[in-house]
Amino acid sequence: MEIDGKRLSLANLEKELYPSCGFTKAHVLEYYRRIAGCIIPHLQDRAVTLKRFPNGVENEFFFEKRCPVHPAWVRTAEVRHGAESLTACLVNDLGTLIWVANLAALELHVPLARAASPGTPDAMVFDLDPGEPADVLGCARVALILRDLLSRLGLTSCVKTSGRKGLHVFVPLNRPETTFEDTKSFSRAVATILQKNYPDLVTAKMAKEQRTGRIFINWSQNDASKTMICAYSLRAMERPIVSAPLTWEELEDLAGQADPERFRISHSEAVNRAETMGDLFREVLTREQNLPHL
Amino acid sequence: MALQGIWSGTISFSLVAIPVQLVRAIAPGRISFRMLHATDYSPLARRMFCPQQGSLVPPEEIIRGYEIEPDRYLPITDEELESLTPERSRTIEIVDFIDMAEVDPLYFDHPYYLVPLKGGEKSYRLLAEAMRQTNRAGLAKFVLAEREYLVAVKSTGGALTLVTLHYNDEILSAADVAPREGASAATVKDRIRGSIEEMMAEFDPAKYADARRQKILDLLERKAHENAPVEAPEIATEEGEGPPDLVAALELIMAEVKKKL
Amino acid sequence: MAGGTIWKGVIHFKDTSVAVKLHASVREERIQFHLLHRRDQVRLHQQMICAYEKKPVPVEAQTKGFEVEEGKYLIIDPEELEQATPESSRLIEVHEFVHTAQIDPIFLERVYYLEPETASTGYGELVAALQEMGVAGICTWTMRKRSYLGALQASGTVLRLNTLRYADEVVGVNALGLQEIPVSERELQIGRDLINQLTAPFQPEKFVNEHEQKLRQLIEQKARGEKVVVLRPRTLKPTPDDELLQALEASLKKAA
Numbered sequence: 001m002e003i004d005g006k007r008l009s010l011a012n013l014e015k016e017l018y019p020s021c022g023f024t025k026a027h028v029l030e031y032y033r034r035i036a037g038c039i040i041p042h043l044q045d046r047a048v049t050l051k052r053f054p055n056g057v058e059n060e061f062f063f064e065k066r067c068p069v070h071p072a073w074v075r076t077a078e079v080r081h082g083a084e085s086l087t088a089c090l091v092n093d094l095g096t097l098i099w100v101a102n103l104a105a106l107e108l109h110v111p112l113a114r115a116a117s118p119g120t121p122d123a124m125v126f127d128l129d130p131g132e133p134a135d136v137l138g139c140a141r142v143a144l145i146l147r148d149l150l151s152r153l154g155l156t157s158c159v160k161t162s163g164r165k166g167l168h169v170f171v172p173l174n175r176p177e178t179t180f181e182d183t184k185s186f187s188r189a190v191a192t193i194l195q196k197n198y199p200d201l202v203t204a205k206m207a208k209e210q211r212t213g214r215i216f217i218n219w220s221q222n223d224a225s226k227t228m229i230c231a232y233s234l235r236a237m238e239r240p241i242v243s244a245p246l247t248w249e250e251l252e253d254l255a256g257q258a259d260p261e262r263f264r265i266s267h268s269e270a271v272n273r274a275e276t277m278g279d280l281f282r283e284v285l286t287r288e289q290n291l292p293h294l
Numbered sequence: 295m296a297l298q299g300i301w302s303g304t305i306s307f308s309l310v311a312i313p314v315q316l317v318r319a320i321a322p323g324r325i326s327f328r329m330l331h332a333t334d335y336s337p338l339a340r341r342m343f344c345p346q347q348g349s350l351v352p353p354e355e356i357i358r359g360y361e362i363e364p365d366r367y368l369p370i371t372d373e374e375l376e377s378l379t380p381e382r383s384r385t386i387e388i389v390d391f392i393d394m395a396e397v398d399p400l401y402f403d404h405p406y407y408l409v410p411l412k413g414g415e416k417s418y419r420l421l422a423e424a425m426r427q428t429n430r431a432g433l434a435k436f437v438l439a440e441r442e443y444l445v446a447v448k449s450t451g452g453a454l455t456l457v458t459l460h461y462n463d464e465i466l467s468a469a470d471v472a473p474r475e476g477a478s479a480a481t482v483k484d485r486i487r488g489s490i491e492e493m494m495a496e497f498d499p500a501k502y503a504d505a506r507r508q509k510i511l512d513l514l515e516r517k518a519h520e521n522a523p524v525e526a527p528e529i530a531t532e533e534g535e536g537p538p539d540l541v542a543a544l545e546l547i548m549a550e551v552k553k554k555l
Numbered sequence: 556m557a558g559g560t561i562w563k564g565v566i567h568f569k570d571t572s573v574a575v576k577l578h579a580s581v582r583e584e585r586i587q588f589h590l591l592h593r594r595d596q597v598r599l600h601q602q603m604i605c606a607y608e609k610k611p612v613p614v615e616a617q618t619k620g621f622e623v624e625e626g627k628y629l630i631i632d633p634e635e636l637e638q639a640t641p642e643s644s645r646l647i648e649v650h651e652f653v654h655t656a657q658i659d660p661i662f663l664e665r666v667y668y669l670e671p672e673t674a675s676t677g678y679g680e681l682v683a684a685l686q687e688m689g690v691a692g693i694c695t696w697t698m699r700k701r702s703y704l705g706a707l708q709a710s711g712t713v714l715r716l717n718t719l720r721y722a723d724e725v726v727g728v729n730a731l732g733l734q735e736i737p738v739s740e741r742e743l744q745i746g747r748d749l750i751n752q753l754t755a756p757f758q759p760e761k762f763v764n765e766h767e768q769k770l771r772q773l774i775e776q777k778a779r780g781e782k783v784v785v786l787r788p789r790t791l792k793p794t795p796d797d798e799l800l801q802a803l804e805a806s807l808k809k810a811a
Contacts, residue, residue: 007732007734008732009729009730009731009732009733010729011727011729011730012727049625054723055723058511058515059511059723060323060325060507060511062326063622063625069299069315069317069409069731069732070732071732072412103730109625145551148551148554149544149547149548149551152547152550152551153543153544153547185536185537185540186536186537186540188536189536189537189540189541189544190544192536193541193544193545193548194548197548197552206525208524226625226626227625292540292543293537293539293540293542293543294537294539294540304791304793306791307749307753307806308749308753308802308806308807308809308810309794309802309803309805309806309809310794310799310802310803310806311791311792311793311794312793312794313793317726317731318726319661319725319726320661320720320724320725320726321724321726322724323721323723323724325621327619327620327621327631328619328620328621328622328628329603329617329618329619329620330617330618330619330620330628330630331605331607331608331612331616331617331618332616332617332618333616334605334607335620335628335630336605336606336607336608337606337620338603338604338605338606338612338617339603339604339606340601340602340603340604341601341602341603341604342590342599342600342601342602343599343600343601343602343611344592344595344597344599345597345598345599345600346592346595346597347592347595347597350602350604351592351599354593355592355593355594356590356591356592356593356599357590357591357592357593357596358588358589358590358591359588359589359590359591359596359598360586360587360588360589360774361589362774362778365598367589367591367596367597367598368774368777368778369591369593369596370588370773370774370777371785373785374773374783374785375770377784377785378766378769378770378773379765379766379769384791385791388753389753390753390754390755391750391751391753391754391755392754392755392756392757393754393757396756396757397757398710399660399663399666399717400580400581400666400710400715401759402660402663405660405661407726407728407731409731409733410733411793413793413795413796414793415734415736416736416738416796416799417793417794417796417799419735419736419738420738420742420743420746420799420803421746423738423743423746424743424746424747424749424750425750427743427747428747428750428751428754430750430754433757435762435765437766440766441585441766442764442765442766442767444759444762450661450728451728452728452733452735453728453731453733455661457660459759460581460583461759461762461763461764462759462760462762463763464581464582464583464584465580465581465759466558466578466579466580466581466582466668468580468668468710468711468713471578471668471669471670471713472711472712472713473670473671473678473679473712473713478679478680478683479680482676482677482680483680483683483684485570485571486571486677486680486681486684487684487687487688489568489569489570489571490652490684490685490688490690490692492569493568493569493649493650493651493652494651494652494653494690495651495652495653495693496653496657497653497654497657497658497693499662499719499720499721499722499725500722502693502695502704502719502721502722503721504702504704504721505641505695505697505702506639506640506641506700506701506702507702509639509640509641510636510639512639513631513635513636513638513639514621514623514629514631517629517631517635518623518629523623523624523627523628523629524620524627524628524629524630525626525627525628
């Protein structure tokens with residue numbers, strides 16, 4: 001097939017990548033095609049890590065940071081990974097997005113910084129991860145407290161589902177002078193104070209024992225070497241659920257309804273939402289903010 | 295399945311030279327594990343250690359050597375290795391074309407694909423198409439990773455496949471394995487033929503799965519549901535609440551937030 | 556002479572059981588290198604180093620993990636892995652037969668010669684049947700804790716067991732992303748003529764591993780303390796598209 005003058009060879013379109021609901025590779029490509037307008041700006045110029053499931057979600061997967069052998073028009077960037085340097089893919093256009101989806105890269109993970117400026121995070125993230133038996137409802141509670149706290153510091157924040165069990169709260173920064181040191185120490189301080197004030201609800205510590213029944217605020221994700229699931233990416237769950245941005249009103253609503261299932265946004269819902277509401281996460285890319293009190 | 299370039303160079307036949315890259319055609323379906331430090335779960339890496347110096351040795355100080363006597367090693371440099379067959383380390387030179395039907399599969403070692411590099415697309419296509427039309431494959435010798443291979447370059451589905459072959463003197467004879475001439479029982483053969491006929495099917499490799507791999511995947515699936523995965527802890531920075539101004543501001547705000555709720 | 560017996564198994568399908576011994580069909584003898592320390596030429600040992608502590612970690616303190624999310628691992632016990640290993644048995648179970656011509660050579664991995672166990676019945680008849688019908692038996696077996704897929708074939712009077720790669724291990728041609736470039740009929744004509752000129756019968760005995768021979772010579776020279784001349788590899792210039800026809804015509808003249 002051809003997209004914008006770029007030639008692509010697609011294969012195995014009937015292969016079921018989510019066998020429990022017959023979702024094939026063709027369906028995956030179709031989803032990414034329809035959500036392209038929303039997802040591409042969040043992938044743009046970032047060294048993407050592909051999580052590939054060549055035989056579907058029930059079989060083995062692998063992470064791929066290095067760009068596989070690619071057509072000439074796929075853009076790449078050199079990135080440092082520890083002591084080595086490697087060539088990563090940049091998904092900057094529809095052709096590349098489809099090419100990557102065709103490789104059964106169901107999940108697309110991106111760093112907080114762009115490839116050209118790897119030491120400059122564009123946003124600060126609060127990765128909320130529930131420890132059994134806590135669940136997404138607990139995350140919602142913490143997210144709402146966080147939002148309140150952040151807004152009192154003069155910071156706007158945005159929220160999305162992780163597509164698995166948790167939520168991600170993003171604070172757009174988009175300032176060239178921001179460093180990961182800043183975002184890490186800021187988020188750590190916030191996580192610590194929340195743990196101090198809500199000890200039964202929140203933990204800022206990674207140790208397994210601390211996390212049972214609590215929401216872990218993984219502040220250490222604010223690091224040049226870490227990646228987050230990209231907004232609008234599929235997740236390799238049993239069903240094609242998406243990491244979906246929500247409005248704060250929606251989150252309050254969902255938290256009030258007490259049904260964790262309602263937090264699972266499917267691929268088709270994600271497309272509908274994009275068509276009616278556009279990119280709810282746009283602000284993460286555009287709003288400029290400075291972290292106070294540092 | 296990552297398509298990684300293993301080698302790049304030129305493939306030539308007579309006076310035509312085509313720049314190409316060699317990529318893997320086989321991606322073994324092993325499930326890869328990482329070795330971790332049991333105490334803190336940090337990933338382990340392989341490094342080379344010098345027993346004489348008693349320390350780790352960086353890659354620049356590592357050289358290859360051949361054991362000429364027990365514990366006595368002769369160093370060999372990369373340049374020396376490359377110089378053995380200088381023309382072959384950068385070029386796959388096809389000297390003959392053959393009919394693949396003449397090649398017993400016993401000779402096949404490992405398949406790779408060749409992909410054309412910039413400027414070589416047309417010549418590549420020509421070679422692939424002409425070989426397809428004449429139903430021939432090219433025979434060449436080629437040095438990869440300091441080993442010399444006899445290779446066959448075939449045209450498959452518009453692409454060039456390179457298959458390394460075993461040398462003749464590496465093939466073992468089946469002569470002493472073959473059964474001695476003995477009477478063959480017609481009834482037994484007929485019964486076997488009958489069974490074969492009942493069991494005929496179309497060859498479709500997708501039908502067959504790796505049982506052990508499947509079991510390991512099932513195990514991993516179960517474990518993923520039972521336990522939370524571990525992560526290496528952050529290198530310990532000072533335990534502290536954070537930048538004092540920030541902490542102070544946060545404490546004030548926290549008080550307000552709690553009052554509201 | 557074929558290698559020693561690697562394993563013993565029993566081919567089985569319907570009422571047929573044939574006991575066999577597996578032999579290797581290939582023996583590679585290559586010069587092996589070790590890694591040395593440049594300055595003192597001492598042989599190096601491999602160690603596992605902890606990324607954080609930067610210190611070697613002994614085997615007792617090592618554990619296996621499977622990466623589920625970036626940087627996050629599930630810990631795997633050796634006993635758990637052991638249990639995931641399929642049961643060992645001596646059975647080479649044939650599930651179906653296919654026409655040998657249908658097996659794409661890219662799936663063929665390694666060949667074992669099968670020798671009949673003494674007093675084994677059915678070996679000769681099985682070889683004859685497979686040969687006459689032009690078919691191969693697709694079978695599975697477990698050998699040394701690994702699961703294998705294979706094709707049982709006849710070659711002359713001998714049975715061969717050809718291990719097969721699994722479908723998901725083979726990269727399809729589509730994955731290469733090759734473009735269709737038009738080539739003129741004239742160029743193709745010359746290409747075909749050139750191939751025909753250069754066609755020869757397959758005579759594997761003509762080829763020897765020259766590199767290996769030269770390597771041995773190099774080692775002997777160095778061991779004797781002789782000076783070694785180092786030649787630099789040459790790279791051929793690629794043929795530009797507009798010179799392709801010329802190059803083909805010149806080649807054809809040269810080959811004639």
